[in-house]
Amino acid sequence: MIQQYKIIEKYLKLNIDGSRVGLERGESKSNYFCTPKGAKVIGWAGVDGIHYCFVRGFGEMVFAVSPMNTPGNYVHPVARDFMDFLQLLLACGDAAVLEQVYCWDQAQFDAFLQDNPLTGEQQAVLDAIREKLLLAPMEQPFAYIKELQAEFDYSRIKYTEDYYEWVPVEPKIPEWKVYFDGNFWGHHGRERAGKEIFLDRQFVWDDEVWHIPAIYTCSKGLVVDFCIQVPAERIRSFMDKWNLSIENDGTDFTDEQRMQIDAENPLAININPKVVLNGTVLSGSHGCGVSWNPCFPEGNGLEVKSVTQHYGLDPAYGWAIWRS
Incomplete structure (x- = not known):
């Protein structure tokens, strides 16, 4: 000093x-x-x-x-x-x-x-x-x-x-646990949390960078987290096109416009992955998604903050995250 x-x-x-x-x-x-x-x-x-x-x-x-x-x-x-x-x-x-x-x-x-x-x-x-x-x-x-x-x-x-x-004290991010019948917001019942198996796999599909940081073995099956990396410039361009902001969340758009916005949203994700295990195809039973928007970090919920923190995802990028 x-x-x-x-x-x-x-x-x-x-x-x-x-x-x-x-x-x-x-x-x-x-x-x-x-x-x-x-x-x-x-x-x-x-x-x-x-x-x-x-x-x-x-x-x-x-x-x-x-x-x-x-x-x-x-x-x-x-x-x-x-x-x-x-x-x-x-x-x-x-x-x-x-x-x-x-x-x-x-x-x-x-x-x-x-x-x-x-x-x-x-x-x-x-x-x-x-x-x-x-x-x-x-x-x-x-x-x-x-x-x-x-x-x-x-x-x-x-x-x-x-x-x-x-400024109220921000709620603390809860302990990281993943359940087969749960989602990013919690779970019901007395099911035990799955065991995390660290993968840190990355691949490019349709010009998008995908990450599979980990899978979880649960008593009822497997849980996989998919994280798609989205450049902030692409998100900003999308938001500018539709004049979206924290104040303008799209509620004043017509049904047709909202459908178009959903179709163009670079942070939207809904996939149905399949796992091949010893020649047997295992289909997903359910899934859920969250997203991280770097253009408005204050608008991101505690759930997606927990995911980005646990997996060490770069907050300068957008992230579309799907759990299946």
Whole structure:
């Protein structure tokens, strides 16, 4: 941490106008309800209360805090340390880009940079950082931040009592168990949970990447989970075509339009797999599905969060998941 403090001190001694790149100087403490406990603010965006900070217990990691975001998305790590933070800033031109990466895919990230070229004032600030601190722009900034956020355990962040008055405590993901007569939402009866057999198989079918992470042996038969990987760009294109969002779920469409939407939905899945065991064909008796939408992570239910967490599915992709 000593080395990082030296970098911060050198940065502060540059006496540059960080507000030009979304890193305005200000109070080192924040009174916002969603600022983590033990936070030390290192810069402010100047809009919507957005600020960047270190958090006690997380070493040199830099976090973005956005009070106007939706519940569950107020705080995100954006850099492993302050040096990386400055290199990301050099690559992206404005700290606001780093704060927004959590809800963007690669295409949106690239489009924003292309549509928002640097001003002369921004370039002057970035040039000073690069030349005086001898830093180079971060290579692959989008991938860097996405990887950091995918690996981070958000449950470790602690908040003040004010936070929990605003945001109810999220229900915990239940212990992972799979039943033959159950589904993603639970089960009935006194059946024992199946035994998980790890497979981690992957194949391409009809230009789609399929994963079979595991099967489960139960007293009444086998249970198989199929996970289809869907690019976020494809989901975004589908949603834009039909103007779908959390607020607009399609209830105002005609029956014909809803049928067309269901047919085009890249996250829709309904399959009837068969297993050949020693020459005998075993057909599925029932099935159920859930999906993960990376374009609106706050809208995903606890059930699909449990699946993606258990199997380690990349949350930057969409996932159509079928249990049979």
